[in-house]
Amino acid sequence: MSSNSIVEKYLRTDKLPHIWCPGCGNGIVINSLIRAIDNAGLKQEKTVVISGIGCSGRASGYLKFCAFQPVHGRVLAYATGIKLFKPELHVICIMGDGDCASIGGNHLIHAARRNIGVTAVVLNNSNYGMTGGQYSPTTPEGARTRTSPYGHIEPPFDICELAKTSGATYVARSHTYKPRILTKYFQKALTHDGFALVEAMCDCPTLYGRLNKKGAGKEMLMKQKDRAISLEKAKNMSSEELEDKFMVGEFVNKIKPEYTNQYTKMIEKVKLEAD
Numbered sequence: 001m002s003s004n005s006i007v008e009k010y011l012r013t014d015k016l017p018h019i020w021c022p023g024c025g026n027g028i029v030i031n032s033l034i035r036a037i038d039n040a041g042l043k044q045e046k047t048v049v050i051s052g053i054g055c056s057g058r059a060s061g062y063l064k065f066c067a068f069q070p071v072h073g074r075v076l077a078y079a080t081g082i083k084l085f086k087p088e089l090h091v092i093c094i095m096g097d098g099d100c101a102s103i104g105g106n107h108l109i110h111a112a113r114r115n116i117g118v119t120a121v122v123l124n125n126s127n128y129g130m131t132g133g134q135y136s137p138t139t140p141e142g143a144r145t146r147t148s149p150y151g152h153i154e155p156p157f158d159i160c161e162l163a164k165t166s167g168a169t170y171v172a173r174s175h176t177y178k179p180r181i182l183t184k185y186f187q188k189a190l191t192h193d194g195f196a197l198v199e200a201m202c203d204c205p206t207l208y209g210r211l212n213k214k215g216a217g218k219e220m221l222m223k224q225k226d227r228a229i230s231l232e233k234a235k236n237m238s239s240e241e242l243e244d245k246f247m248v249g250e251f252v253n254k255i256k257p258e259y260t261n262q263y264t265k266m267i268e269k270v271k272l273e274a275d
Protein backbone atom coordinates (compact mmCIF):
# COMPACT_ATOMS: atom_id res chain seq x y z
CA MET A 1 0.00 0.00 0.00
CA SER A 2 1.34 3.50 -0.82
CA SER A 3 2.31 5.88 2.01
CA ASN A 4 -0.66 8.14 1.23
CA SER A 5 -3.15 5.27 1.39
CA ILE A 6 -1.64 4.03 4.68
CA VAL A 7 -1.98 7.52 6.16
CA GLU A 8 -5.57 7.87 4.93
CA LYS A 9 -6.54 4.42 6.15
CA TYR A 10 -4.97 4.41 9.62
CA LEU A 11 -4.46 8.01 10.78
CA ARG A 12 -7.07 10.47 12.00
CA THR A 13 -5.80 13.19 9.70
CA ASP A 14 -8.23 15.68 11.25
CA LYS A 15 -6.15 15.42 14.46
CA LEU A 16 -2.95 16.47 12.66
CA PRO A 17 -0.56 18.24 12.97
CA HIS A 18 0.71 16.09 15.82
CA ILE A 19 2.36 17.48 18.95
CA TRP A 20 5.70 15.67 18.57
CA CYS A 21 8.91 17.73 18.24
CA PRO A 22 10.91 17.76 14.99
CA GLY A 23 13.27 14.75 15.07
CA CYS A 24 11.23 12.84 17.69
CA GLY A 25 11.32 9.08 17.10
CA ASN A 26 7.65 8.55 17.96
CA GLY A 27 6.47 9.13 14.37
CA ILE A 28 8.87 6.51 12.99
CA VAL A 29 7.61 3.92 15.46
CA ILE A 30 3.94 4.63 14.72
CA ASN A 31 4.64 4.50 10.98
CA SER A 32 6.27 1.06 11.45
CA LEU A 33 3.34 -0.06 13.58
CA ILE A 34 0.60 0.86 11.10
CA ARG A 35 2.51 -0.90 8.31
CA ALA A 36 2.70 -4.01 10.51
CA ILE A 37 -1.03 -3.79 11.27
CA ASP A 38 -1.71 -3.54 7.54
CA ASN A 39 0.61 -6.46 6.71
CA ALA A 40 -1.01 -8.56 9.43
CA GLY A 41 -4.47 -7.81 7.97
CA LEU A 42 -6.02 -6.73 11.30
CA LYS A 43 -9.53 -5.34 10.99
CA GLN A 44 -9.79 -1.79 12.35
CA GLU A 45 -13.18 -2.45 13.94
CA LYS A 46 -11.74 -5.49 15.75
CA THR A 47 -8.63 -3.71 17.02
CA VAL A 48 -8.34 -1.58 20.14
CA VAL A 49 -5.39 0.77 20.64
CA ILE A 50 -4.73 1.86 24.21
CA SER A 51 -1.97 4.29 25.06
CA GLY A 52 -0.79 5.84 28.30
CA ILE A 53 -0.05 9.41 29.26
CA GLY A 54 3.12 10.94 27.82
CA CYS A 55 4.39 12.11 24.43
CA SER A 56 4.11 8.50 23.22
CA GLY A 57 0.68 8.32 24.81
CA ARG A 58 -0.70 10.74 22.23
CA ALA A 59 -0.49 7.97 19.64
CA SER A 60 -3.92 6.45 20.25
CA GLY A 61 -5.52 9.83 19.47
CA TYR A 62 -3.94 9.86 16.00
CA LEU A 63 -4.81 6.26 15.11
CA LYS A 64 -8.08 5.28 13.43
CA PHE A 65 -9.07 2.36 15.64
CA CYS A 66 -11.24 1.89 18.69
CA ALA A 67 -8.94 3.94 20.91
CA PHE A 68 -8.62 4.57 24.58
CA GLN A 69 -6.28 6.59 26.79
CA PRO A 70 -6.47 5.61 30.46
CA VAL A 71 -4.45 7.14 33.32
CA HIS A 72 -0.65 7.04 33.33
CA GLY A 73 0.73 3.53 33.95
CA ARG A 74 -2.54 1.61 33.69
CA VAL A 75 -2.55 0.66 30.01
CA LEU A 76 -1.99 -3.04 30.65
CA ALA A 77 -4.57 -3.14 33.45
CA TYR A 78 -7.27 -1.79 31.09
CA ALA A 79 -6.00 -4.00 28.27
CA THR A 80 -6.37 -7.05 30.51
CA GLY A 81 -9.99 -6.14 31.24
CA ILE A 82 -10.84 -5.51 27.58
CA LYS A 83 -9.17 -8.73 26.39
CA LEU A 84 -10.89 -10.81 29.08
CA PHE A 85 -14.29 -9.35 28.20
CA LYS A 86 -13.83 -9.71 24.43
CA PRO A 87 -10.99 -12.16 23.70
CA GLU A 88 -11.67 -11.91 19.96
CA LEU A 89 -10.31 -8.34 19.85
CA HIS A 90 -6.72 -7.42 19.03
CA VAL A 91 -5.50 -5.18 21.84
CA ILE A 92 -2.47 -3.01 21.15
CA CYS A 93 -0.89 -1.18 24.09
CA ILE A 94 1.36 1.79 23.31
CA MET A 95 3.48 2.88 26.27
CA GLY A 96 6.45 5.06 27.10
CA ASP A 97 9.27 3.54 29.14
CA GLY A 98 8.06 5.48 32.18
CA ASP A 99 4.46 4.43 31.66
CA CYS A 100 5.37 0.78 31.14
CA ALA A 101 8.25 0.15 33.54
CA SER A 102 7.85 2.74 36.30
CA ILE A 103 4.27 3.39 37.43
CA GLY A 104 3.03 0.51 35.24
CA GLY A 105 5.86 -1.90 36.06
CA ASN A 106 3.70 -4.16 38.20
CA HIS A 107 1.10 -4.50 35.43
CA LEU A 108 3.87 -5.38 33.00
CA ILE A 109 5.23 -8.29 35.04
CA HIS A 110 1.78 -9.72 35.70
CA ALA A 111 0.54 -9.37 32.11
CA ALA A 112 3.70 -11.19 31.03
CA ARG A 113 3.35 -13.81 33.78
CA ARG A 114 -0.25 -14.55 32.73
CA ASN A 115 0.70 -14.63 29.05
CA ILE A 116 -2.40 -12.62 28.15
CA GLY A 117 -2.73 -12.16 24.38
CA VAL A 118 -2.14 -8.44 23.99
CA THR A 119 0.62 -6.62 22.11
CA ALA A 120 2.80 -4.21 24.09
CA VAL A 121 4.63 -1.54 22.09
CA VAL A 122 7.16 0.29 24.27
CA LEU A 123 8.68 3.55 23.02
CA ASN A 124 11.83 3.79 25.10
CA ASN A 125 13.35 7.27 24.90
CA SER A 126 15.27 6.85 28.19
CA ASN A 127 13.36 9.61 29.97
CA TYR A 128 9.97 11.06 30.85
CA GLY A 129 9.45 13.20 27.78
CA MET A 130 6.11 14.87 28.37
CA THR A 131 6.82 16.09 31.90
CA GLY A 132 10.10 17.77 31.00
CA GLY A 133 12.84 15.13 30.85
CA GLN A 134 13.07 13.52 34.29
CA TYR A 135 14.93 10.19 34.60
CA SER A 136 12.92 7.03 34.02
CA PRO A 137 13.60 3.38 34.96
CA THR A 138 15.53 2.93 31.70
CA THR A 139 17.80 5.99 31.92
CA PRO A 140 21.38 4.68 31.55
CA GLU A 141 23.84 5.15 34.41
CA GLY A 142 25.76 8.39 34.05
CA ALA A 143 23.15 10.02 31.78
CA ARG A 144 22.00 13.55 32.49
CA THR A 145 18.33 14.31 32.87
CA ARG A 146 16.40 17.11 34.56
CA THR A 147 16.42 15.09 37.81
CA SER A 148 19.97 13.75 37.46
CA PRO A 149 21.84 16.90 36.40
CA TYR A 150 25.22 15.50 37.58
CA GLY A 151 24.74 12.05 36.01
CA HIS A 152 22.29 9.27 36.89
CA ILE A 153 23.42 6.89 39.65
CA GLU A 154 20.74 4.18 39.35
CA PRO A 155 21.17 1.08 37.17
CA PRO A 156 18.49 0.88 34.43
CA PHE A 157 15.88 -1.80 33.84
CA ASP A 158 16.27 -3.85 30.69
CA ILE A 159 12.60 -3.99 29.63
CA CYS A 160 13.07 -6.97 27.30
CA GLU A 161 14.86 -9.00 29.98
CA LEU A 162 12.18 -8.03 32.49
CA ALA A 163 9.38 -9.16 30.15
CA LYS A 164 11.25 -12.37 29.32
CA THR A 165 11.92 -13.26 32.96
CA SER A 166 8.30 -12.51 33.84
CA GLY A 167 6.98 -15.00 31.26
CA ALA A 168 6.28 -13.08 28.03
CA THR A 169 6.22 -15.43 25.05
CA TYR A 170 7.30 -12.97 22.33
CA VAL A 171 9.89 -10.30 23.09
CA ALA A 172 11.93 -8.27 20.62
CA ARG A 173 13.82 -4.98 20.44
CA SER A 174 14.89 -2.74 17.59
CA HIS A 175 15.29 1.01 17.10
CA THR A 176 14.19 3.94 15.00
CA TYR A 177 17.08 3.69 12.55
CA LYS A 178 15.62 0.33 11.46
CA PRO A 179 11.91 0.97 10.78
CA ARG A 180 11.53 -2.12 8.59
CA ILE A 181 12.88 -4.37 11.32
CA LEU A 182 10.46 -2.71 13.73
CA THR A 183 7.62 -3.48 11.31
CA LYS A 184 8.75 -7.11 11.10
CA TYR A 185 8.80 -7.50 14.89
CA PHE A 186 5.48 -5.68 15.31
CA GLN A 187 3.88 -7.98 12.75
CA LYS A 188 5.16 -11.07 14.56
CA ALA A 189 3.95 -9.66 17.87
CA LEU A 190 0.49 -8.82 16.46
CA THR A 191 -0.01 -12.35 15.18
CA HIS A 192 1.44 -14.03 18.28
CA ASP A 193 -0.97 -15.90 20.58
CA GLY A 194 0.22 -14.72 23.98
CA PHE A 195 1.81 -11.70 25.63
CA ALA A 196 4.06 -10.05 23.05
CA LEU A 197 6.29 -7.05 23.70
CA VAL A 198 8.34 -5.05 21.22
CA GLU A 199 10.62 -2.36 22.59
CA ALA A 200 11.53 0.41 20.16
CA MET A 201 14.58 2.43 21.22
CA CYS A 202 13.36 5.87 20.37
CA ASP A 203 14.90 9.36 20.14
CA CYS A 204 13.95 12.36 22.26
CA PRO A 205 16.30 14.99 20.82
CA THR A 206 14.57 17.87 22.59
CA LEU A 207 15.24 16.71 26.15
CA TYR A 208 17.35 13.57 26.58
CA GLY A 209 19.34 14.24 23.42
CA ARG A 210 20.07 17.86 24.27
CA LEU A 211 21.04 17.17 27.89
CA ASN A 212 23.37 14.36 26.77
CA LYS A 213 24.83 16.21 23.77
CA LYS A 214 23.55 13.67 21.26
CA GLY A 215 22.78 16.25 18.60
CA ALA A 216 19.55 17.05 16.76
CA GLY A 217 17.18 14.46 15.29
CA LYS A 218 19.38 13.12 12.49
CA GLU A 219 22.57 12.91 14.58
CA MET A 220 20.72 11.22 17.39
CA LEU A 221 19.24 8.71 14.97
CA MET A 222 22.73 7.86 13.67
CA LYS A 223 23.95 7.41 17.26
CA GLN A 224 21.12 4.91 17.92
CA LYS A 225 22.46 2.84 15.05
CA ASP A 226 25.97 2.86 16.53
CA ARG A 227 24.71 1.74 19.94
CA ALA A 228 22.69 -1.24 18.64
CA ILE A 229 24.36 -4.66 18.86
CA SER A 230 22.70 -7.86 17.68
CA LEU A 231 22.10 -10.57 20.27
CA GLU A 232 24.38 -12.87 18.26
CA LYS A 233 27.26 -10.40 18.18
CA ALA A 234 26.83 -9.49 21.85
CA LYS A 235 27.56 -13.10 22.87
CA ASN A 236 31.21 -12.61 21.97
CA MET A 237 31.61 -9.17 23.54
CA SER A 238 32.84 -8.29 27.03
CA SER A 239 30.79 -6.21 29.47
CA GLU A 240 33.22 -3.29 28.88
CA GLU A 241 32.60 -3.50 25.13
CA LEU A 242 28.84 -3.59 25.73
CA GLU A 243 28.86 -0.47 27.89
CA ASP A 244 26.54 2.20 26.44
CA LYS A 245 25.20 -0.32 23.89
CA PHE A 246 21.79 -1.99 23.69
CA MET A 247 21.05 -5.42 22.30
CA VAL A 248 18.63 -5.89 19.44
CA GLY A 249 16.84 -8.94 18.10
CA GLU A 250 14.29 -11.49 19.26
CA PHE A 251 14.75 -12.37 22.92
CA VAL A 252 11.87 -14.89 23.12
CA ASN A 253 9.51 -16.53 20.65
CA LYS A 254 7.72 -19.51 22.13
CA ILE A 255 4.30 -21.11 22.39
CA LYS A 256 2.51 -21.39 25.74
CA PRO A 257 -1.25 -21.43 26.53
CA GLU A 258 -2.74 -17.95 26.22
CA TYR A 259 -4.57 -16.65 29.31
CA THR A 260 -8.02 -15.76 27.94
CA ASN A 261 -8.21 -19.07 26.01
CA GLN A 262 -7.55 -20.94 29.23
CA TYR A 263 -10.01 -18.77 31.11
CA THR A 264 -12.77 -19.33 28.52
CA LYS A 265 -12.18 -23.10 28.57
CA MET A 266 -12.34 -23.12 32.35
CA ILE A 267 -15.69 -21.26 32.36
CA GLU A 268 -17.11 -23.69 29.77
CA LYS A 269 -15.98 -26.67 31.84
CA VAL A 270 -17.49 -25.26 35.04
CA LYS A 271 -20.78 -24.55 33.20
CA LEU A 272 -20.91 -28.11 31.81
CA GLU A 273 -20.28 -29.57 35.26
CA ALA A 274 -23.03 -27.40 36.74
CA ASP A 275 -25.63 -28.55 34.16
Ligand SMILES: Cc1ncc(C[n+]2csc(CCOP(=O)(O)OP(=O)(O)O)c2C)c(N)n1
Binds near residue numbers: 055097099100123128
Ligand atom coordinates in the same frame (compact mmCIF):
# COMPACT_ATOMS: atom_id res chain seq x y z
C1 LIG B 1 -0.86 8.97 37.85
C2 LIG B 1 0.01 9.96 37.19
N1 LIG B 1 1.28 10.15 37.62
C3 LIG B 1 2.10 11.01 36.99
C4 LIG B 1 1.64 11.73 35.92
C5 LIG B 1 2.54 12.74 35.25
N2 LIG B 1 3.08 12.21 34.02
C6 LIG B 1 2.49 12.45 32.83
S1 LIG B 1 3.35 11.82 31.55
C7 LIG B 1 4.55 11.26 32.60
C8 LIG B 1 5.80 10.57 32.11
C9 LIG B 1 5.83 10.22 30.70
O1 LIG B 1 6.99 9.48 30.43
P1 LIG B 1 6.93 8.19 29.52
O2 LIG B 1 5.87 7.28 29.98
O3 LIG B 1 8.31 7.62 29.44
O4 LIG B 1 6.45 8.76 28.12
P2 LIG B 1 7.11 9.85 27.13
O5 LIG B 1 6.47 11.16 27.46
O6 LIG B 1 8.60 9.85 27.35
O7 LIG B 1 6.73 9.35 25.79
C10 LIG B 1 4.26 11.54 33.92
C11 LIG B 1 5.12 11.19 35.07
C12 LIG B 1 0.32 11.51 35.49
N3 LIG B 1 -0.19 12.13 34.41
N4 LIG B 1 -0.46 10.63 36.15
Ligand code: SF4
Binds near residue numbers: 023026205206
Ligand atom coordinates in the same frame (compact mmCIF):
# COMPACT_ATOMS: atom_id res chain seq x y z
S1 SF4 C 1 9.79 15.95 24.27
FE1 SF4 C 1 11.02 14.29 23.42
S2 SF4 C 1 9.63 12.49 23.39
FE2 SF4 C 1 8.39 14.35 23.65
S3 SF4 C 1 7.74 14.90 21.55
FE3 SF4 C 1 9.60 16.09 22.04
S4 SF4 C 1 11.30 14.83 21.26
FE4 SF4 C 1 9.49 13.51 21.37
